[in-house]
Amino acid sequence: MSAPMNYLDGNAAAGELGRIFAMDITSAEGQCTNCGSKSRFAEAHLYVQCPGLVARCALCGHILLRLVNTQQHIFLDLRGMTYLTLNTTQEQEASS
Amino acid sequence: MTWRSATVIGLRDETATARTIALTVRDWPSHIAGQHIDVRLTAPDGYSAVRSYSLASAPNSDERIEITVERLANGEVSPYLTKELLVGDDLELRGPIGGWFVWRRDQTEPIQLVAGGSGIVPLMAMIRSHASVGSTAPFRFLYSVREPGAVFYRDELRALSAQGHSLIVTYAYTRVAPKDSPRPPGRIDATLIATGTWPSNLGPTSYVCGPTSFVEHTTDLLIASGHDRERIKTERFGATGERK
Numbered sequence: 001m002s003a004p005m006n007y008l009d010g011n012a013a014a015g016e017l018g019r020i021f022a023m024d025i026t027s028a029e030g031q032c033t034n035c036g037s038k039s040r041f042a043e044a045h046l047y048v049q050c051p052g053l054v055a056r057c058a059l060c061g062h063i064l065l066r067l068v069n070t071q072q073h074i075f076l077d078l079r080g081m082t083y084l085t086l087n088t089t090q091e092q093e094a095s096s
Numbered sequence: 097m098t099w100r101s102a103t104v105i106g107l108r109d110e111t112a113t114a115r116t117i118a119l120t121v122r123d124w125p126s127h128i129a130g131q132h133i134d135v136r137l138t139a140p141d142g143y144s145a146v147r148s149y150s151l152a153s154a155p156n157s158d159e160r161i162e163i164t165v166e167r168l169a170n171g172e173v174s175p176y177l178t179k180e181l182l183v184g185d186d187l188e189l190r191g192p193i194g195g196w197f198v199w200r201r202d203q204t205e206p207i208q209l210v211a212g213g214s215g216i217v218p219l220m221a222m223i224r225s226h227a228s229v230g231s232t233a234p235f236r237f238l239y240s241v242r243e244p245g246a247v248f249y250r251d252e253l254r255a256l257s258a259q260g261h262s263l264i265v266t267y268a269y270t271r272v273a274p275k276d277s278p279r280p281p282g283r284i285d286a287t288l289i290a291t292g293t294w295p296s297n298l299g300p301t302s303y304v305c306g307p308t309s310f311v312e313h314t315t316d317l318l319i320a321s322g323h324d325r326e327r328i329k330t331e332r333f334g335a336t337g338e339r340k
Binding site: 006007008009010011012014015018019024026027040041042043 | 097132133134146148190191193194195196197308329330331332333
């Protein structure tokens with residue numbers, strides 16, 4: 001898929017996703033339901049010029065996630081990922 | 097993750113359009129170099145705008161953080177942060193955020209940093225973290241910048257690279273180069289990747305941060321010169337348009 005270069009990385013969704021999930025989803029590995037590729041969510045292409053956030057697979061462009069905020073609700077659509085693998089060994093480090 | 101109140105404790109101009117904002121944040125849990133925060137500004141009518149800014153400061157236990165903000169001509173938030181904000185003002189923020197584009201102090205492999213413009217900010221946190229813990233991981237930094245006057249943290253970079261903190265800095269000027277520059281102005285190209293970055297056989301981890309087109313271009317060059325895509329981490333920036 002050839003999309004215009006107006007996207008960010010999945011990293012940029014970490015703040016919004018951090019409202020919902022206790023662990024950092026952006027460093028989790030997910031599998032695209034369309035092409036089957038596995039990659040970190042941080043490497044997805046994130047589109048923010050819309051009423052919410054849309055993350056697309058960096059390889060095939062398939063929609064992985066949609067997130068929309070309204071005053072009362074958060075709408076989260078995760079249909080584009082068959083699963084997520086979270087690493088539990090690298091939680092936030094203590095500072096020195 | 098909840099919103100916290102932070103207080104501005106210092107302001108420092110880095111260039112004609114970029115300002116560093118030092119903040120103190122109560123109960124700040126510290127961070128990892130490369131992480132960012134979200135800043136929320138709220139107007140009296142309730143309209144709010146949220147923007148992400150990379151942390152520039154090294155992790156510390158002083159509840160003190162710094163961000164460096166580049167003023168965008170048509171920006172909604174950056175003109176306020178770089179021109180109107182005063183020492184003593186409060187800001188709302190949440191973080192630290194993100195666990196992927198980070199350099200951890202226990203990483204010992206060679207590190208290649210590549211920044212386009214203000215993409216230097218999270219990489220500077222890595223450079224400062226590296227220096228503050230006395231890490232011996234060899235760091236190289238290729239910094240693409242429009243002109244000499246647009247360089248952030250110039251004196252500090254010079255001092256750190258002269259002090260044997262295992263940091264090598266290469267500048268790539270794109271529009272105007274200083275007289276003593278070994279290279280005419282221009283974008284990063286294959287020659288500069290070959291001379292200004294770690295060879296791929298050293299197995300470096302690379303961090304590339306800048307505008308989307310810069311990140312695409314540089315990542316393609318790194319891969320063409322033999323770097324493993326899996327070891328290149330990227331952070332593209334632009335306005336994160338959360339509107340409420």
